[in-house]
Amino acid sequence: MNETHQMVSKALQGQLSIKIDYLSQVQQAIQNEKLAPLYRLLDKQRYDDVTQSDQADDAQENLAFLLQDNRASIAQFLAPDLLAYIKSYYPFLSCIP
Numbered sequence: 135m136n137e138t139h140q141m142v143s144k145a146l147q148g149q150l151s152i153k154i155d156y157l158s159q160v161q162q163a164i165q166n167e168k169l170a171p172l173y174r175l176l177d178k179q180r181y182d183d184v185t186q187s188d189q190a191d192d193a194q195e196n197l198a199f200l201l202q203d204n205r206a207s208i209a210q211f212l213a214p215d216l217l218a219y220i221k222s223y224y225p226f227l228s229c230i231p
Contacts, residue, residue, distance in 0.1 A: 156197040164208075169215055176201065176208065 156175070163172040174181040176198050181187070201208065221227045 153197060153200060157200060160201065164211060169212060172208070172212070 160172065160175050163169075163175060178198075
C-alpha cells in the first residue's frame with residue numbers, strides 16, 4: 135500500500151467513525167429517552183437558536199441527513215412528550231386526546 139492510499143484510508147476511517155458515533159448517540163438518546171440531546175442531534179442549529187446555546191460546533195453538525203429515512207419514526211417517538219409539553223403551556227389543548 136502506498137503512502138497516498140494509506141492517508142486516504144485513514145481519512146475515510148475517521149469520517150466513518152464520526153458518522154458511526156453520531157448514529158450511536160442518536161440510538162442511545164432514543165434508548166434512554168433523552169429528548170433534548172435527540173432534538174440537538176436532529177437539528178443542532180435550530181436547537182441552539184431556540185435554547186440560545188453557544189456550544190462549540192462539532193464534527194457532527196451536518197450529519198442529520200443520515201436519519202432522513204427514519205424521520206417519521208423519530209417524529210412518532212417524540213410526539214407524545216412534545217404534545218404534553220405544548221399542553222402544559224396551552225391548557226385549552228388538553229381536550230385533544
